[in-house]
Amino acid sequence: MIPIISSLHLVPFEPFAAPCYTCPTMSVQIQPTPNPNAHKYVLPAACFAAPLNASSAEEAVAHPLAVRLFALGHVYNVFLAQDFVTVNKVAGAEWKEVDGQVVAMITEFLDSGMMG
Numbered sequence: 001m002i003p004i005i006s007s008l009h010l011v012p013f014e015p016f017a018a019p020c021y022t023c024p025t026m027s028v029q030i031q032p033t034p035n036p037n038a039h040k041y042v043l044p045a046a047c048f049a050a051p052l053n054a055s056s057a058e059e060a061v062a063h064p065l066a067v068r069l070f071a072l073g074h075v076y077n078v079f080l081a082q083d084f085v086t087v088n089k090v091a092g093a094e095w096k097e098v099d100g101q102v103v104a105m106i107t108e109f110l111d112s113g114m115m116g
Contacts, residue, residue, distance in 0.1 A: 028103050038077075038088045039099060041106055046082040053079045065109045072101055 029042040052063050055077045060066035065085070066078045074093035079086040085106060089098045 028106050030099055030103065033086065035088070037091060038086055039095065039102075041085045041087065041102060043083045043085070043106070043110070047110060048080050048082055051079070051081045053077070065105065068105050068109075069102065072098070072105075074098060 027044070031040040031042060033040055052060070052066055054060035054063075054066050054070070057067060057070035060070050060078060063080060066080060069075050069078045069085075069087060074090045075087055075098075076090055077086075077088035085102075087098070087102050089095070
């Protein structure tokens, strides 16, 4: 399981008792953007109740997936929309590594049933 930060302790994703949305488990599609330091990860369905744009882990605290993405260490911005996630990486980080980590986190998040 991918941990989240909770009072300086890492804890696994815990599914909500009744998720707001159900999101089918299918592959996440990676799309480049005009910004060479940003990739868009298209989800199989609308999975987030409200958009979130965070440029720090502190701003991301409202959403467990965004917090985990910042915990990677080479992410400096996360944007969550209904059916996609955009991640900006720091210069020097390789997309091959970042993409694999981001897709794994998104997939585990979707599989956990923790939507919203």
